[in-house]
Amino acid sequence: MSNAKVNQGINLDDYRGVWVIAEQREGKVLNIALELLGEGRKLADKLGVELTAVLLGHNVGDIAEELIKYGANNILKVDHKLLEVYTTDAYTKVISDLVKERKPEAVLIGATTIGRDLGPRIAGRVGTGLTADCTRLEIDETDRKLLQTRPAFGGNLMATIVCPKNRPQMSTVRPGVMEKAHYNEYRTGVIEDITPTLTEKDIIANVVKVVKAAKNKVSLADASIIVSGGRGLGDYKGFELIQKFAGKLGGVVGSSRAAVDNGWIAHDHQVGQTGTTVRPKLYVACGISGAIQHLAGMAESECIVAINKNPDAPIFDVAHYGIVGDLYDVIPAIMAAIDDADSILEAIEENK
Structure with missing residues (x-):
């Protein structure tokens, strides 16, 4: 018998490569796919393997080229009419069949609405584990295990989970956690067209109609400027000031859990x-004390400004700039200073 690791009939040495399920909607790659490519590239380099993006949809040829530029070595492009709109049955079957055939050692999926539906189904179909909602991924270089870290017990501690006996090692990853891959227009790779064994009989639940919500939800993950309010606002009326402040800065409104x-x-x-x-590039925390659960969600912001009456608030430990004072005095003063600066600039332009 060879020295290869064998568990439950699985030869772990047969599994190689890092896969990213590149989610797209209506022909546009989601940011989470680019974030996974960035993280997948790091993992693949540490393991000394190639990074593969799995792309499902219909008429998605242009997207495949884009994924190469963002760091994938290979694209498995599955273009089929039945994959135009996401269905659990179709996507699960196609990806599961590919996993069984190609044997990747790690598969990353975005923890989006679709990813949270798809990930467990694929894991169940191929007989492996899944760590959900990961915020950090690392490689144990001694035995190639994927160290998957995620919040546990309501976010009060972080748990690192491994999948020692089965492959692939699967994770869903929270959007906004990982850094996006860098675009390189000169990068080349291989795009492989896959013809799936897929018929309408494979799809139990069909999408009859797609109804988009009339209400536009805030897109925090894509925002470059966020102004957040917390318990220090006192009541819901405080968000009227936060909204004005965010509008003045060209940002969106966030909040603490409280x-x-x-x-x-x-x-x-x-x-x-x-x-x-x-x-984001700028995160302004107004009346937010800085509980660990909140800090874990925004500590990677490029610039953090904290406004709080309590000089000992934990938020100041991560802030690049801190203002100790009543936010109801500080924020109007900042907005007035912005207006004054705009007036000065306008006067300069007029006198040129």
């Missing part, structure tokens, strides 16, 4: 482990 739990603002504005993880 503000959402108090019913002051909708959950889609929540930043943190139980909300959205963000990494």
Whole structure:
């Protein structure tokens, strides 16, 4: 018998390569796919293997080229009319069949609405484990295990999980956590067209009609400037000031969990482990003390400005700039200074 690791009839040495399920909607690659490519590239380089993006849809040839430029060595492009609109049955069958045939050692999926539906189904179909909602991925270089870290016990601690006996090692990854892959127009790779064994009989639940929500939800993950309010606002009326401040800066409104739990603002504005993880260019925390669950969701922001009356608030430990004071005094003063600066610039332009 060889020295290869064999568990439950699986030869772990047969599994090689890192896969990213590149989610797209209506012909546009989602940001989470680019984030997974960035992280997948790091993992693949540490393992000394190639990074493969799995792309499902219909008429998605242009997207495949784009994924190469963002770091994938190979694209498995599955273009089929029955894959135009996401269905659990079709996507699960196609990806599961590919996993069984090609044997990747790690598969990364975005923890989006679709990814959270798809990931467990694929894991169940191929007989492996799945770590959901990961915020950090690393490689144990001694035995090639994927170290998958995620919040546990309501976000009060972080758990690192491994899948020692089965392959592939599968993770869903929270959007906004990982850094996006860098675009390189000169990068080349291989695009392989896959013809799936897929018929309408394979799809039990059909999508009859796609109804888009009339209400536009805030897109925190894509925002470059976020102004968040917390318990220090006092009540829901405080978000009127936060909205004005965000508008003045050209940003969107975020919040802490406390503000959402108090019913002051909708959950889609929540930043943190139980909300959205963000990494904007500018994050302004107003009246937010800085609980660990909130810090974990915004600590990777490029520039953090904190406004709080308590000089000992934990938020100041991660802030690049801190202002100790009443936000109801500080924020109007900042907005007035912005207006003054705009007036000065306009006067300069007029006198040129």
